[in-house]
Amino acid sequence: MMLTISQNQKKVIVMINEKHTVAGTLRIMADSGIIEGRKKYIVRSQRTKERLQTEKTYEENHIYNGDTLILQ
Secondary structure (H helix, E strand, O other): OEEEEEEOOEEEEEEOOOOOEHHHHHHHHHHOOOOOOOOOOOEEEOOOOOEOOOOOEOOOOOOOOOOEEEEO
């Protein structure tokens, strides 16, 4: 599925398997230098405004194709 991940004014569109965890995606993005790696992020769904549990999968967090996640 395709997601947009937004942090401040920066937006990145990524292809993700819904069975992967949010934390796993953040680790990959940090390893790639896309986001700061040593920071603990609060992740919210723009659609639901709810805070995500990063150790759960996208499917478990009810995140769907086209959603936008906001890193705080």
